[in-house]
Amino acid sequence: MTELCFRFATLADVPRLRALVESAYRGASAKRGWTHEADLLDGDRTSDDELASLIADPDKRVLLAEDAIGALAGSVNATNLGNGRAYMGMLCVDPELQSDGLGRALIAAIEAVAVREFAASVMEMTVVDARPELIAYYERRGYVRTPEVRPFPLPIAVPFAMAVLERAIG
Known part of the structure; x- marks a missing residue:
């Protein structure tokens, strides 16, 4: 893995963050990696408004990973759920850089953020089952699948749901 810098996203990052998310989750570019949803879903994964809301919300943190020249390599976000719990979402790595350890590094970094900024001791997440x-x-x-299954978060008919995973952090 090349040397990366981690920082929190600002509203100025929305256009390139959205481009990264879309390239990692949907369309032909996503198929260059292995973590995509391109075979399951069409359309946009997110919107400028959704990303701007994530960045502006005081109970959320959007973490970016940039290379030495400032190119965006990956991102992940955390939400403070209260009571010592946080939620990790929208982990994405540039499809050209997947399988190089960046996902692992982003997970570790956002877990540390959740501990430091939200006093979280448990991180939860959902994954398409x-x-x-x-x-x-x-x-x-280190994440463990719980018995809980949540409905898919978009109002579309799909033959799958969201598995809930969690792990102790801190």
Whole structure:
């Protein structure tokens, strides 16, 4: 893995953050990596408004990973759920850089942020249950699948749901 700098996103980052998220989750570019949803879903993964809201919310942190020249390599966010719990979401790595340890580094960095900024001791996340290889990836990082399953968060008919995983942090 090349040397990276981690920092919190600002509103000025929204356009390039959105480009990264879309390239990592949807369309032909996403298929260059292995963590995409391109075979399951079409359309946009996020919007400028959603990303701006994430960045502006005091109970959320959006972490960016940039290389030495400032190119965006990955991102992840955390939400303070209260009572010592945080939620990790929208982990994405540039498809050209996947399988190089950046996802692991982003997870560790956002867990540290959740501990430091939200006093979290448990991190939870959701993963599309139609992606057992992705669930296995998080299990290798110490996450445990809970019995809880949540509905898919968009109002569209899909044959899958969201598996809930969690792990103790801090």
